[in-house]
Amino acid sequence: FLLIKYVFSDDESSAESGDLSELVESKPLPIPPLLEDLDPDPNKSEFHLTAQQGTSEILDGVESETLGYNGNILGPVIRVHEGEKVKVKMKNNLEEATTLHWHGLRVDGENDGGPHSGIMPGETWEPEFTIEQPAATLWYHPHMMEKTAKQVYEGLAGLFYIEDEVSESLAIPKEYGVNDFPLVIQDRKMDASGNMEYSPNMTDMMRGLYGNAFLVNGAISPYLEVPKGMVRLRILNGSNGRTYNFSLDNSQKFYQIASDGGFSEQPIEMATIRLSPAERAEILVDFSQLETGEKISLINTASNLVDSASDSDDDAEIKELMEFVVTDKESGVNEIPKQLTEIEPIDPSSAVKTRKFIMEGMGTSLTINDKTMDMSRIDEEVDLNATEIWEVSNQGAGKNGGMAHPFHIHGVQFQVLDRDGNPPPANESGWKDTVLLQPGETIRLITTFKNKGVFMYHCHILEHEDAGMMGQYEVQ
Ligand code: C2O
Ligand code: CU
Ligand code: CU
Numbered sequence: 183f184l185l186i187k188y189v190f191s192d193d194e195s196s197a198e199s200g201d202l203s204e205l206v207e208s209k210p211l212p213i214p215p216l217l218e219d220l221d222p223d224p225n226k227s228e229f230h231l232t233a234q235q236g237t238s239e240i241l242d243g244v245e246s247e248t249l250g251y252n253g254n255i256l257g258p259v260i261r262v263h264e265g266e267k268v269k270v271k272m273k274n275n276l277e278e279a280t281t282l283h284w285h286g287l288r289v290d291g292e293n294d295g296g297p298h299s300g301i302m303p304g305e306t307w308e309p310e311f312t313i314e315q316p317a318a319t320l321w322y323h324p325h326m327m328e329k330t331a332k333q334v335y336e337g338l339a340g341l342f343y344i345e346d347e348v349s350e351s352l353a354i355p356k357e358y359g360v361n362d363f364p365l366v367i368q369d370r371k372m373d374a375s376g377n378m379e380y381s382p383n384m385t386d387m388m389r390g391l392y393g394n395a396f397l398v399n400g401a402i403s404p405y406l407e408v409p410k411g412m413v414r415l416r417i418l419n420g421s422n423g424r425t426y427n428f429s430l431d432n433s434q435k436f437y438q439i440a441s442d443g444g445f446s447e448q449p450i451e452m453a454t455i456r457l458s459p460a461e462r463a464e465i466l467v468d469f470s471q472l473e474t475g476e477k478i479s480l481i482n483t484a485s486n487l488v489d490s491a492s493d494s495d496d497d498a499e500i501k502e503l504m505e506f507v508v509t510d511k512e513s514g515v516n517e518i519p520k521q522l523t524e525i526e527p528i529d530p531s532s533a534v535k536t537r538k539f540i541m542e543g544m545g546t547s548l549t550i551n552d553k554t555m556d557m558s559r560i561d562e563e564v565d566l567n568a569t570e571i572w573e574v575s576n577q578g579a580g581k582n583g584g585m586a587h588p589f590h591i592h593g594v595q596f597q598v599l600d601r602d603g604n605p606p607p608a609n610e611s612g613w614k615d616t617v618l619l620q621p622g623e624t625i626r627l628i629t630t631f632k633n634k635g636v637f638m639y640h641c642h643i644l645e646h647e648d649a650g651m652m653g654q655y656e657v658q
Contacts, residue, residue, distance in 0.1 A: 206241060206242055206402050206403060207242055208403050208404060208405050208505065209401050209404050209405075210404060210405060210406070210407075211363070211365075211398060211399055211401065211404040211405065211406040211504060212399045212400055212401050212404065213359045213363065213364070213399065214256055214257065214258050214259050214340065214341070214364060214399060215258045215259070216258060216259050216260075216261055216358055217229050217230075217231070217252070217257075217258035217259065217260045217261075221269070225265070225266060225267060226266065226267045226268075226269070227262055227266055227267070227268050227269070228268075228269045228270070228271070229260055229268070229269070229270045229271070230252075230270075230271045230272075230273070231251045231252060231257065231258075231270065231271070231272045231273070231282065231340075232251065232252055232272075232273040232274075232275050233249065233250075233251055233272070233273070233274050233275060233276050233280050233282075233324070233338060234249070234250060234251075234252075234253075234275040234276065235247070235248075235249055235275070235276065235277075236248055236249070236250050236253065236254030236255065236337075237254060238250075238254045238255040238337070238400060239376075240370075240372070240376060240378070240395070240397065240400070240401070240402060241372065241374070241376045241402070244374075244375060244376035245376060246372070246376040246377065246378050247336075247378075247379075248336055248337040248378075248400075249276065249333065249336040249337040249338050250337050250338070251338065251340055254337070255337040255400040256337055256338075256339055256340055256366060256399065256400050257322065257338070257339065257340025257341075258340060259340065259341045259342075259343060259358070259364060260322070260340065260341070260342045260343070261342075261343040261345065261358075262313050262342070262343070262344055262345070263313065263344070263345050263346065264313050264314070264315065264316065264317070264344060264345070264346035264347075265312070265313060265314075266312070266313050267310070267311075267312050268310065268311055268312070268313060269308065269309075269310045270282070270307075270308065270309050270310075271306055271307075271308050272301065272306060272307045272308070272309070273305075273306045274301040274302065274303055274304065274305055274306070274307075275303070275304070276303060277303055278303065278326075278329070279300045279301060279302050279303065279326055279329075280300070280301055280324045280326055280329070280333055280338070281295045281296065281297065281299045281300055281301060281307075281324055281325045281326055282295040282299075282301070282307060282309070282322060282323075282324065282325075283295035283296055283322060283323055283324065283325035283592070284309075284311075284320065284322055284342060285320055285321045285322065285323060285342075285460060285590075285592075285615070286318065286320035286321065286342075286442055286443060286462075286595065286615045287311070287313075287315070287320055287342065287593075288314050288315050288593060288594060288595070288632065288633055289309070289311040289593060289633060290311070290593075290633045290634050290635045291593065291633070291634060291635015291636040291637055291656075291657070292309075292635055293309040293310060293311045294592055294593055294635065294637060295307075295309065295322075295325060296325050296592060296636070296637065296638050297325055297326060297327045297557060297638070298557065298636060299325075300326060313344055314632075315344065315443070315444070315595060316344070316346050316348065316443075316444040316445070316523070316613075317343075317344050317345050317346040317348055317349035317440075317444055317445065318343075318344045318440065318442070318443050318444040318595075318613070319341060319342075319343055319364075319416045319418070319440065319442075319462045319464055320341070320342040320343075320344065320442075320462075321339060321340065321341050321342055321418055321420070321460075321462070322339070322340050322341075322342050323338055323339045323340075323420075324338045325638075327555075327557060327648075328648045329648070330644050330647055330648055331380070331382070331391070331422050331644035331645050331647070331648045332380040332648075334420070334422065334644055335370070335378075335380045335391070335422055335644070336378075336380060337400070339366065339368075339418075339420045341364050341366065341416065341418060343416075344444075348445065348522070348523050349445070352445075352519055352522060353515060353517070353519055354412070354414060354439065354466065354515060354518075354519065355412055355413055355414040355466070355513060355514070355515045356414070357514075360409075361408075361409055361411070361412070361413050361414060361513045361514065361515065362413075362414040362416070363406065363413065363414070363415055363416070364399065364416050364418070365398055365399065365415050365416065365417045365418070365480075365504070366397075366398065366399050366400075366418045366420045367396070367397070367398055367417060367418065367419055367420060367421065367426065367428075367457075367503060368393075368396075368397045368420045368421045368422075369391075369392060369393030369394075369395065369396050369397070369421050369422075369424050370393040370394075370395045370397060371391065371393045371394055371395070372393070372394065372395045378395075382645060384546075386423070386645060387546055387645055387649065388543075388545060388546055388585075388645075389423060389585065389643075389645075390422055390423020390424070390459070390643035390644070390645045390646060391422040391423045391424075391644075391645055392423055392424050393421075393424070396482070396503050398480075398503055398504045403502060403503070403504060403505070404504050404505075405477075405504065405505040405506070405507050406504065406505070406506055406507070407506075407507050407508075407509050408467075408469050408506045408507065408508060408509065408513075409469065409509060409511040409512055409513035409514075410469055410470055410472065410474065410508055410509065410510055410511065410512065410513065411468070411469060411470045411512055411513025411514065411515055411516050412466050412467070412468055412469075412470070412513050412515040412516055412517070412518065413466070413467050413468075413469055413506075413513060414439075414464060414465070414466055415464070415465050415466075415467060416440075416462065416463075416464045417455075417457065417462060417463050417464070417465065418460075418461075418462045419457040419458060419459055419460065419461050419462075420459075420460075421459050422459065422643065422644040422645060423459060423643045423644065423645055424459070424484075425456065425457065425458040425459070425484055425586065425588075425618065426456070426457055426482045426484050427454050427455070427456050427482060427483045427484040428454065428455050428456075428457065428463075428480060428481070428482060428483075428503075429453060429454040429455075429480075429481050429482075429483050430467070430478050430479070430480060430481070431478060431479040431480075431481050431501075431502070432478050433453065434467070434468075434478065435451050435452065435453050436451075436452060436453075436455075436465045436466060436467045436468075437449035437450060437451055437452070437465060437466045437467075437518050438450045438452055438455060438463050438464070438465050438609045439464050439465065439466055439518075439522055440462075440463065440464035440522075440612070441461075441462070441463060441609060441610065441612045441613060441614055442461060442462050442595070442613060442614045442615045442616055443595035443612065443613025443614055443615055444523070444595075444612060444613050445464075445522040445523040445612065446522060446523075446525075446608070446609065446611065446612040447521065447522060447523060447524060447525055447611075447612070448520065448521060448522060449466065449518050449519070449520075449522065450608045450609050452465075452609065454483060455609070456484070456618070458586065458588035458616065458618035458642070459588050459616075459642045459643055459644065460588060460590055460615075460616045460642040461588065461616050461617075461618070463609070466518055467506075468516075468518075469506065469508050469513070470513075470516055472508045473508065474508055474509060474510045475507070475508065476507075476508045477505050477506065477507050477508075478505070478506045478508070479502045479503070479504065479505050479506070480502075480503045480504050480505075480506070481501040481502055481503060482501055482503055483501065525597075525611075525612055525613070527597065528569060528597055528628045528629070528630065530571060530599060530628060532569045533569045533570055533571045533628060534565070534568050534569060534570065535568065535570045535571070536570070536571040536572075536573055536626075537562060537570060537571070537572050537573070538551075538572075538573045538574075538575070539551060539572060539573070539574045539575070539589070539639070539653075540552070540574075540575050540577050541574065541575065541576050541577065541587045541589065541619065541641060541651065542577040543585045543587065543646070543651070546649060548641065548646045548649045548650060548651035549650070549651065550639070550640070550641075550651055550652070550653050551653070553653065554649070554650025554651070554652075555640075555650040555651070555652040555653065555654075557654070559654065560636065560654050560655070560656045561653040561654050561655060562653065562654075562655035562656070563655070563656055563658070564631045564655050564656065564657045564658075565631070565657070565658075566631065566632070566634055566657055566658060567630065567631065567632060568630070568631055569628065569629070569630040569631075570628070570629065570630075570631065571599065571626055571627070571628050572591070572596075572626070572627050572628075572629075573624060573625075573626050574589050574617075574619060574624065574625050574626075574627070575619070575623070575624040575625075576619035576620065576621055576622065576623050576624075577622075578620075578621030578622035578623075584621050585621060586618055586619060586620050586621060587618070587619050587641040587643065587646065587651070588616050588617065588618045588619070588641060588642040588643065589616065589617055589618075589619055589625070589639070589640075589641060589642075590615060590616040590617075590639065590640055590641075590642045591615060591629070591637070591638075591639045592637035592638045592639065593631075593633050593635070593637040593657075594615065594629045594630075594631060594632075594633075594637075595613040595614065595615050595629065596613070596614055596615065596627040596628060596629035597611075597612075597613065597614070597627065597628050597629070598610050598611070598614055598617060598625060598626070598627050599626040599627060599628050600625070600626050601623060601624075601625050602623055602624055602625075603624075614627070616642050631657045633657060634657050634658055635656070635657060635658075636654055636655075636656045637654065637655055637656075637657070638652055638653070638654055638655075639652070639653055639654075639655060640652030640653070
């Protein structure tokens with residue numbers, strides 16, 4: 183598995199990410215450990231996390247400084263069950279304040295881990311919540327004001343799986359690390375010495391950071407041995423700024439079975455899937471028709487040139503993210519269920535209110551409804567248990583009129599009613615918490631606000647979020 187990787191970028195404005203031409207020996211895909219539940223009661227769980235500094239050998243023979251939860255980079259997978267009471271003890275061993283946000287989780291504001299829940303160095307934060315939503319692949323990451331981009335970039339992110347009776351009874355791959363694999367996809371700016379210090383240039387600040395190295399679970403171009411049968415991949419776009427179009431290099435089709443907030447009603451056959459920052463997808467790939475030893479790559483076919491600000495940063499030739507090597511092991515699952523779950527559509531006529539949000543990006547001025555984030559200001563007041571329609575527009579004007587923005591709401595999962603008046607694509611018809619808006623596009627989404635407290639909504643390009651493309655709503 184010796185691969186010669188020419189990792190480079192010709193973005194002249196960022197000398198630190200110049201030509202690496204690095205020899206990287208392809209390593210097995212790192213599989214994050216499942217975090218141990220310390221509570222013996224089957225209806226309760228207790229998890230301990232520590233945010234800490236470390237080093238990781240991302241390029242061969244050199245150590246990069248990284249951050250991780252309970253380790254050097256990224257974090258363990260936390261797995262919980264619907265109905266379970268969860269307690270977390272999160273210790274901050276960093277030299278700076280951080281928070282721990284549960285992205286996609288329905289919790290009260292005080293347990294959500296947004297920018298109001300700062301944990302000082304040496305301190306511990308102990309959120310508690312009950313899981314009140316269906317099976318899904320969520321994630322956790324820091325959310326300090328103006329520090330989110332840097333801390334996520336340096337390695338702080340992990341997956342949070344919810345299981346329920348549906349996920350446990352379906353005949354789909356569900357053996358962690360055997361036929362059910364997490365894939366956290368991130369790009370980083372790195373030089374040959376392994377330095378991946380967070381130092382966005384002007385283009386990164388405007389567009390969101392794009393890196394010259396692609397990491398899957400913290401490794402460059404890893405390989406994964408897969409059984410000859412059905413394999414489930416839980417993909418998180420954990421990148422700061424980049425949107426991907428994922429495909430397989432043999433043009434094989436796959437089946438999306440879940441979006442951000444859980445299963446779709448039926449599997450959706452696809453050849454390529456677009457994920458913007460923070461979006462997740464679970465897909466089933468059928469390796470049964472391939473030869474033992476055959477290698478298939480997961481590739482990114484998205485063009486790097488997403489807007490006028492990205493003049494010279496064309497690294498379109500780096501496409502391969504990782505490789506699957508087919509073994510002769512059985513996966514135990516060789517078919518795709520026809521029906522996965524049922525999703526009750528929220529009736530638009532039950533909405534008591536329609537709110538409008540206009541996202542606007544002009545150079546480094548990034549606003550929602552003409553405002554940048556102010557932690558002391560509540561932008562929207564929502565009644566507890568109210569159903570509302572949020573109409574979100576990406577005002578595609580000005581110098582950076584070409585920018586797309588992924589809109590995310592804390593504390594809820596929503597349904598997309600329409601995109602520019604048309605029904606959403608099949609893979610956006612289920613539960614979502616983040617949705618990408620192309621320039622000029624308007625999306626209507628609907629949800630019921632069942633949890634109390636102060637929550638964020640924001641663009642999930644982390645450089646945009648840190649620049650203030652964020653607002654607060656309070657449910658009471
Ligand atoms: Cu991924 Cu404000 O969250
Ligand atoms: Cu979130
Ligand atoms: Cu944005």
